[in-house]
Every structure is written in C-alpha cells, then in structure tokens.
Amino acid sequence: MNSALVRRVFDVAAVAAGLALISVSSVGRAQAPAAPPAPAVAPLNDLKVPAGFSVSVFASELPGARMMAVSPEGVLIVARRRANEVVALPDKNGDGRAEPEVLLSDLTNAHSLAFKDGYLYISTTPAVVRVKWANGRPSGTPEKIIDLPTSTPSVHVTRSIAFGKDGRLYVAIGSSCNVCVEPDPRRTTIHVFNADGSNGQLFAKGMHNAIGFDWDPATGRMWAGDTGQDGLGDGVPPEEINLIEAGKHYGFPFFVGRNEANHVAELKDAKPDVTADAAVAPALEMPAHVTPMDLRFYTGSQFPAAYRNALFLALHGSSTIPTKVGYKVVRVVMKNGRPAGTEDFMTGWLKNGEVTGRPAGLATGRDGALYVSDDNKGFIYRVSYGH
Numbered sequence: 001m002n003s004a005l006v007r008r009v010f011d012v013a014a015v016a017a018g019l020a021l022i023s024v025s026s027v028g029r030a031q032a033p034a035a036p037p038a039p040a041v042a043p044l045n046d047l048k049v050p051a052g053f054s055v056s057v058f059a060s061e062l063p064g065a066r067m068m069a070v071s072p073e074g075v076l077i078v079a080r081r082r083a084n085e086v087v088a089l090p091d092k093n094g095d096g097r098a099e100p101e102v103l104l105s106d107l108t109n110a111h112s113l114a115f116k117d118g119y120l121y122i123s124t125t126p127a128v129v130r131v132k133w134a135n136g137r138p139s140g141t142p143e144k145i146i147d148l149p150t151s152t153p154s155v156h157v158t159r160s161i162a163f164g165k166d167g168r169l170y171v172a173i174g175s176s177c178n179v180c181v182e183p184d185p186r187r188t189t190i191h192v193f194n195a196d197g198s199n200g201q202l203f204a205k206g207m208h209n210a211i212g213f214d215w216d217p218a219t220g221r222m223w224a225g226d227t228g229q230d231g232l233g234d235g236v237p238p239e240e241i242n243l244i245e246a247g248k249h250y251g252f253p254f255f256v257g258r259n260e261a262n263h264v265a266e267l268k269d270a271k272p273d274v275t276a277d278a279a280v281a282p283a284l285e286m287p288a289h290v291t292p293m294d295l296r297f298y299t300g301s302q303f304p305a306a307y308r309n310a311l312f313l314a315l316h317g318s319s320t321i322p323t324k325v326g327y328k329v330v331r332v333v334m335k336n337g338r339p340a341g342t343e344d345f346m347t348g349w350l351k352n353g354e355v356t357g358r359p360a361g362l363a364t365g366r367d368g369a370l371y372v373s374d375d376n377k378g379f380i381y382r383v384s385y386g387h
Contacts, residue, residue, distance in 0.1 A: 066079045077120075171190065233288075
C-alpha cells in the first residue's frame, strides 16, 4: 500500500473516532438500544368465575381488541380499534391457543363486526364498510356502504353494528360530547339500514352511547346498555340497560336515570325534544361509571341450563372518578323477560384499586365457550364449563 493511501485510511479512521467521541461526550455516555416492551401478563390467578367454569388465555398481544364475531367457518374474528385492524383467531393445531392473522388493516377505529349473506361488515368511525367473504377470508377491497358522523374532538368514536332477525343492519352511534344538544341528529341513536346500506332510518334515540346491544333469543326483544355522562358526581347518573323499541326516546341529554331533569350548564338554553312522561326510563339501573360495553346473549349449549340464553354484559370500568368500579363481566338476571339485577360472572381485573385489564367484547364461540376480549392488555379469554 503506498504512503498516500495509508495516510487517507488513517485520516478516515481518525475522523470516525473523533465523531464517535463527540457523540458519546454529547450525551455523557453511549445509549444502549431500548429494550422492547415486555408482553403483558394475564392475571389468571386473580380471575374468578362460578364453580365448574374455567378461564384460559385464547390469544394475547392484541391491545385494542374490541368486539368479536364468529365466521361462517367457526373462526373467531376480532376488531382491534387501537391498530385499525381486523384479526382472525384460528386455533389450527388445536392446542387451545389462537394463531392471530391480520385480515384487514387501515380501518379507522375498527370496533364492531358482523357476518351476513357472504359479507363481513366492519364498523369504523367514519363509515360502515363490507367486504366479500370467501374461503374463510376477505375477498377484494372493503366498500363503504354507510357514511357515519365524525367530529373533532369526539368523545365517542366507536360504532356498534349487528343484524336483527329481520335481516336489517342496526347501527349504534354515540354522542360527540359528554353532554350537549347534538348538531347532527344521527348522534345518540340507533339507526337501521338494509343490508346494502340503503334506506337508513332512525330506530330509537336519546341514548348517550349504546355500545352493546342484542336480541333475546326467547322473546325477540332488543336490549342495549347505555353509558352515563360524567361530571355529575361519583355516584350519578346510573348506567342503564334499556329495552329498545322502534320510535322511542330514552331521554338523553335532557333526562338522566328515571327521567330526572338534567340540570347542567350545557343545556341551560336548550329546549327539550321530549318530556319526562314520554321518555323511556331504564329497564335496569346500574352503578354510575361502570361503563357497559358489549351486551350479548349466550347462544351455546356448553354452559349449564341456568346459563342458556343468559344475558352477559362486559363492564369496561371507570376512568373519570377516584374510586374504581366495574372491570368485570356480569350476568344480567332476567325475571319474566326483563332484567331484575346483575350477578358477577367473571371478576379479578380490579384488585386493591389496581387494574389489570378492561373487558370489552363478548362472543359465544362455535365450541360453546364464552370469549371475552380485554382491550387494555390485549388478551382474549376463553371461559368454558366442565373442561
């Protein structure tokens, strides 16, 4: 090697060394690469279910997992709001654990799913979309069939969907605020559409945010949970379960609880569009701030007779008051076809004031188990009986 080349090599090395020294000295010491976040640990030892039932982790590492549906092939599908994805959860090797597979992405605040006549329907914040379903997966590109209201800022961005026995698509649209008179009349309602998105009509209104709704297999009645507004205190207003009927008004924002006037500054100059006598009072009041999320009737046969067609409700938990409440799955006790109270079914996410998960979605699997999504830690739990 000639002398000029040797000098250039040493010059380059010296410059590189000098830059390295400058880099290290500028921060005091060299920074090691950040370790990847540790995966969440399922609180299985703390989760409690009634005698004879057992809980296992079916899937993990799915933060933002919300509502679920079962595909025509019997595979559990979940919407991930945080990731804007729809994920399939097949258990291909039969070991009791799913192997998650992303089916669709770029779906803003994907929240709720439904299957109907060869299509998968997905609710997002700005729209309901659908995509053809063939051979156990989406075929083609999702098409928008229903425009939904959006606003910035928006307190409630989730949209829940389900098909009724009449073959029509029901869509729940929550409020854009904590409490206000909505400028868009589609807010605080449940609307109903044809399966192709046409012929949209108001079905019921006056609900703060009816996230979960379902139909009683025995009576055909439609039931929905409803969250209450914040800011009235730690114990008011009650959260609700409502019997949803066509054309009815459920009081919000002008009435809370059993149709008590909502005296807040935001409504000082507003003229109510319903009277206390005309507004429908809750079928069941629940503690304030428990946040009813998904509401589903169990449709399997694995559970004992007392739980067949039982109504389950995921309580997502409080986030605006000092004392934490909720964070569990309850069974709604029905008497003469109407809710009479609740009893704990799956608890343990709240222990000594610490939260280890937030139940969000519910689904009866093809195997007869009840599946529960935790959108906080990203687990899908399987609750089974006798195994």
